[in-house]
Amino acid sequence: MDTYIDPTRERFGAFRAMDREGPIHMLNLVRLREQAAYSDGRAATGEEAYEAYGRESGPVFRRLGGRIVFAGGFEFMLIGPEDERWDRVFVAEYPSIDAFVAMVKDPDYRKAVEHRQAAVLTSRLIRLEPMKPGAGFGEAT
Numbered sequence: 001m002d003t004y005i006d007p008t009r010e011r012f013g014a015f016r017a018m019d020r021e022g023p024i025h026m027l028n029l030v031r032l033r034e035q036a037a038y039s040d041g042r043a044a045t046g047e048e049a050y051e052a053y054g055r056e057s058g059p060v061f062r063r064l065g066g067r068i069v070f071a072g073g074f075e076f077m078l079i080g081p082e083d084e085r086w087d088r089v090f091v092a093e094y095p096s097i098d099a100f101v102a103m104v105k106d107p108d109y110r111k112a113v114e115h116r117q118a119a120v121l122t123s124r125l126i127r128l129e130p131m132k133p134g135a136g137f138g139e140a141t
Helices: 009-017 046-063 097-105 107-119
Strands: 024-032 067-072 088-094 120-128
Touching: 009 097, 024 046, 024 097, 046 097, 046 107, 046 120, 088 097, 097 107, 107 120
Parallel strands: none
Antiparallel strands: 024 088, 024 120, 067 088
């Protein structure tokens, strides 16, 4: 399994260059390690480390206008690699790209990221443009 934990400098630059007005949604797919991998060797499960990330990053996320607009529990892969599973699936909304960037640069958030880095085995962070859903599959305005 490929490991994706943090964005590269190039991908983050491309993300920022796609500036537009309005909110952004970020689809988060997260697979946790059984045991967290802290650089200082402290013992914790991936679940415990990710919970610490949530507790410490949450105040910054909310202060900048972030909110969770969808959260769900992974059950079954119908289409896709059968061995792929996700421990956390959620969509976070930010009022703007600037709010997301401000969060990433916030000193308290940067401290909290150590827990995420220790907890996560692999992840996907997919930027989405919010749209109003239509009546059928593939319909949106």
